[in-house]
Amino acid sequence: MTGNDILERALDLCALHDENVASGGEARGDLRDLKARAPALLNTLIAELNPLHERITRQEKEIRLLRTMTETVDLHPGITGSLLPFRLAALLIAEEDPELSRVLGEYARDARAALLTDGKTVTHRILEVYG
Numbered sequence: 001m002t003g004n005d006i007l008e009r010a011l012d013l014c015a016l017h018d019e020n021v022a023s024g025g026e027a028r029g030d031l032r033d034l035k036a037r038a039p040a041l042l043n044t045l046i047a048e049l050n051p052l053h054e055r056i057t058r059q060e061k062e063i064r065l066l067r068t069m070t071e072t073v074d075l076h077p078g079i080t081g082s083l084l085p086f087r088l089a090a091l092l093i094a095e096e097d098p099e100l101s102r103v104l105g106e107y108a109r110d111a112r113a114a115l116l117t118d119g120k121t122v123t124h125r126i127l128e129v130y131g
Contacts, residue, residue: 001080003069007038009085013104014093034092039069041091042084049079049087056115078118082111 011017016031043065050063053075064074073080086108094101 001077002072003039003042003066006042006073006080006084006088007035007069010038010089010092013085013089014097014100016093037092038088039066041088042066042069042073045084045087045091046073046075049075049083052076052083052112052115053079076115078111078115083108083115086111 008017011031011034016034046065047063050061054061056076056078061074066073073084075084086104090101090104090108093104
């Protein structure tokens with residue numbers, strides 16, 4: 001998913017969908033601030049969630065931040081499809097609607113927990129030290 005795809009989902013979760021944003025055009029006036037804040041917030045979330053990607057995939061990965069919102073977010077599809085939109089929506093709407101932000105944050109925690117539960121596990125040999 002691209003940064004714009006994630007932003008579009010986040011706006012949908014906030015009931016603020018704008019066809020202009022979906023088609024890559026200029027946001028309507030009341031959404032310009034949200035669209036302007038989204039790249040920095042999204043890059044912060046990408047850096048924050050990179051360790052989760054590594055844990056799920058069991059592969060180390062260098063953090064790749066977005067330069068433009070048309071670039072693809074290089075994280076696990078479960079992160080880009082659910083967790084990132086919920087987290088971005090919660091951050092974008094926090095000042096305008098704290099209750100909705102809290103609910104979206106809860107959905108994000110649930111999505112994270114589901115990703116950790118369903119992700120690959122790492123096994124290690126046990127070193128027997130007492131016998």
